[in-house]
Amino acid sequence: MNLDLRLPIGLMFTIDGLLLVGYGLVSDPAIYARSLGTNVNLWWGVVLLAFGIGMLWPAVRAARRPPDSGR
Amino acid sequence: MRLIQLGAIDYTILIVYFAFVIGIGWALRRYVRSSEDFFLSGRSIPSWIAGLAFLSANLGAQEVIGMAASGAKYGMMTSHFYWVGAIPAMVFVGIFMMPFYYGSRARSVPEYLRLRFDEKTRGLNAITFAVMTVFSSGISMYALAKLLELVLGWNFHTSVILSAIIVLAYIFLGGLTSAIYNEVLQFFLIVLGFLPLVLLGLKDVGGWSGLSAKLVPVATNAGYPAGAWSESWRNLGSSASNPMGVEWFGMVMGLGFVLSFGYWCTDFLVIQRAMAAESMTAARRTPIFAAFPKMVFPFLVIVPGMIAIALHTSRGGFLPLGSDGTPNYNLAVPVLLGHYLPSGLLGLGLTALMASFMSGMAGNVTAFNTVWTYDIYQSYIRPGQTDRHYLRMGHAATVFGIAASVAAAYATTRFNNIMDMLQLVFAFVNAPLFATFLLGMFWRRSTGHGAFFGLLIGTAAAAIHHGLTLPRGAMAGLKGGFLGTVLQVYPSEMAQNFWTAIVAWTACFLATIVISLATPRHKTDNELSGLVYSLTPRQRDEHLVWYRRPSALAVVALACTVLLNIIFW
Numbered sequence: 001m002n003l004d005l006r007l008p009i010g011l012m013f014t015i016d017g018l019l020l021v022g023y024g025l026v027s028d029p030a031i032y033a034r035s036l037g038t039n040v041n042l043w044w045g046v047v048l049l050a051f052g053i054g055m056l057w058p059a060v061r062a063a064r065r066p067p068d069s070g071r
Numbered sequence: 072m073r074l075i076q077l078g079a080i081d082y083t084i085l086i087v088y089f090a091f092v093i094g095i096g097w098a099l100r101r102y103v104r105s106s107e108d109f110f111l112s113g114r115s116i117p118s119w120i121a122g123l124a125f126l127s128a129n130l131g132a133q134e135v136i137g138m139a140a141s142g143a144k145y146g147m148m149t150s151h152f153y154w155v156g157a158i159p160a161m162v163f164v165g166i167f168m169m170p171f172y173y174g175s176r177a178r179s180v181p182e183y184l185r186l187r188f189d190e191k192t193r194g195l196n197a198i199t200f201a202v203m204t205v206f207s208s209g210i211s212m213y214a215l216a217k218l219l220e221l222v223l224g225w226n227f228h229t230s231v232i233l234s235a236i237i238v239l240a241y242i243f244l245g246g247l248t249s250a251i252y253n254e255v256l257q258f259f260l261i262v263l264g265f266l267p268l269v270l271l272g273l274k275d276v277g278g279w280s281g282l283s284a285k286l287v288p289v290a291t292n293a294g295y296p297a298g299a300w301s302e303s304w305r306n307l308g309s310s311a312s313n314p315m316g317v318e319w320f321g322m323v324m325g326l327g328f329v330l331s332f333g334y335w336c337t338d339f340l341v342i343q344r345a346m347a348a349e350s351m352t353a354a355r356r357t358p359i360f361a362a363f364p365k366m367v368f369p370f371l372v373i374v375p376g377m378i379a380i381a382l383h384t385s386r387g388g389f390l391p392l393g394s395d396g397t398p399n400y401n402l403a404v405p406v407l408l409g410h411y412l413p414s415g416l417l418g419l420g421l422t423a424l425m426a427s428f429m430s431g432m433a434g435n436v437t438a439f440n441t442v443w444t445y446d447i448y449q450s451y452i453r454p455g456q457t458d459r460h461y462l463r464m465g466h467a468a469t470v471f472g473i474a475a476s477v478a479a480a481y482a483t484t485r486f487n488n489i490m491d492m493l494q495l496v497f498a499f500v501n502a503p504l505f506a507t508f509l510l511g512m513f514w515r516r517s518t519g520h521g522a523f524f525g526l527l528i529g530t531a532a533a534a535i536h537h538g539l540t541l542p543r544g545a546m547a548g549l550k551g552g553f554l555g556t557v558l559q560v561y562p563s564e565m566a567q568n569f570w571t572a573i574v575a576w577t578a579c580f581l582a583t584i585v586i587s588l589a590t591p592r593h594k595t596d597n598e599l600s601g602l603v604y605s606l607t608p609r610q611r612d613e614h615l616v617w618y619r620r621p622s623a624l625a626v627v628a629l630a631c632t633v634l635l636n637i638i639f640w
Contacts, residue, residue, distance in 0.1 A: 005255060008256065009255065012091045013263070015087055016084055016419065019415075020416065020419070023415045024415065027415065034410065035271055035411055036271060036411075040267055040413065040415075041413065041415035051259075
């Protein structure tokens with residue numbers, strides 16, 4: 001394949017995850033009243049970050065390998 | 072009324088998404104060298120990507136909004152669209168139909184019809200498909216822009232133009248590959264964007280048991296058995312005991328067999344994704360892979376609607392009321408977004424909504440430009456040109472297709488009834504199609520005349536059935552009964568639709584058989600090899616590990632679906 005799709009997907013969710021974690025840390029706790037008292041930005045940001053890195057990591061490893069030793 | 076206020080963080084997430092969609096198109100632009108690259112991704116897509124795109128192309132905003140609305144209006148019975156309709160149909164198309172679609176090297180569904188039957192059957196299918204695709208893309212564009220105007224206060228024109236330009240940019244640059252790659256990105260975004268909403272909603276109402284308990288008054292207030300909103304099969308014994316107004320036979324035959332099989336097995340919008348797969352086995356696995364995420368989608372798209380109606384009844388006035396005094400079910404998802412998600416996650420949820428809209432629209436546009444270029448332009452307008460010429464036409468058709476969708480969206484704002492009427496006509500055209508494909512693929516004696524006139528008769532039968540029946544309480548007109556006499560009154564519009572489909576399918580099936588027997592065969596067994604089941608070598612997949620075998624995956628998918636039906640019986 002020409003472009004490893006895991007790269008852009010991983011990158012976008014990593015960025016979104018970082019944005020949400022960052023915002024979750026600095027935002028006013030009062031806004032979490034509506035999400036039943038949970039800081040959902042922080043927690044869901046961690047989920048997105050984990051998903052993003054989980055996509056990114058194997059893609060980067062595959063790209064580093066010499067092309068003929070792959071699948 | 073503005074339901075949702077967005078902050079800077081929300082806009083940032085939305086902009087990151089836009090940047091990535093266009094970036095993917097930009098990165099793929101240098102791989103588009105031939106028309107086959109542009110329209111069929113050079114047949115090089117692995118099955119997990121094709122499978123997620125298969126799912127995502129169908130997952131337009133209307134699906135997300137509409138399924139939640141049905142979840143609120145009809146409850147758990149809406150799951151039949153998935154667990155009776157979509158999943159068995161997706162397994163069927165993967166196991167039985169893909170060998171013909173992929174194996175014949177047809178580049179589109181209409182082209183298969185030409186190989187199997189004749190030119191006129193292809194022409195009929197290509198032209199109706201091209202027109203319907205543009206209009207449905209326009210109608211969903213209209214629906215999304217209206218929604219954004221209502222809940223965010225965004226300008227209608229800005230929404231239409233902005234989404235059109237973004238979709239245009241990434242398809243123009245990277246063709247079908249770009250649409251497919253973006254659909255996979257959009258798939259993950261839709262799942263990860265809506266999941267927190269479902270989790271928070273369920274936590275709020277006390278889990279599934281709390282939700283079921285809160286849905287009891289919804290059902291009893293409307294005069295149905297207590298479990299009508301939380302059970303899927305128990306109340307299907309009679310059409311009077313459930314809000315959908317259907318009984319099990321109409322549901323299984325109309326929705327399951329005719330409508331769902333008709334959609335998933337013949338609609339080029341989804342089939343195109345599997346045709347782009349890298350091998351026959353990958354093409355067959357595409358819809359079966361897609362079946363697995365599809366079977367858990369009810370929890371993502373139907374349950375939010377059920378939560379919304381439960382809260383509406385138990386806490387009062389959760390959903391805004393429409394002009395007729397009933398809750399506005401279409402607002403279930405946006406209202407929940409605004410209710411549970413704080414700034415930040417709200418941006419993600421809204422981006423997911425935009426993503427679902429764009430994947431649906433891109434699906435329409437890529438299917439349109441292929442059918443237009445190969446089946447209409449190359450066949451009837453300018454045959455025998457160079458591949459370069461058709462690639463250029465593909466680019467032009469993308470621009471034209473999107474411009475026509477925008478025009479259709481604006482036409483909808485001015486003539487709402489015309490759109491309702493068009494949707495009705497499309498339903499008449501689509502209902503009989505599955506009978507034609509079934510006979511074409513499994514009965515070598517069926518002929519081109521049989522297929523062509525069978526389709527026309529099926530469409531006419533649908534129109535006549537609709538014209539002679541009415542849903543309860545409706546006025547004669549677009550809802551039916553326009554032929555003067557009303558022979559049958561159905562408990563609901565949905566029941567009427569299911570029976571229209573059953574009548575159309577049966578008429579097409581019988582007419583195709585009779586006309587085929589009355590007309591001479593025009594294709595020899597040799598010519599039909601690879602196009603008809605009995606004349607095509609069986610697909611062998613025993614050499615693969617079991618989890619890579621389409622047949623084994625199909626059995627697992629069906630078993631899981633049966634289990635889900637039993638759990639939520």
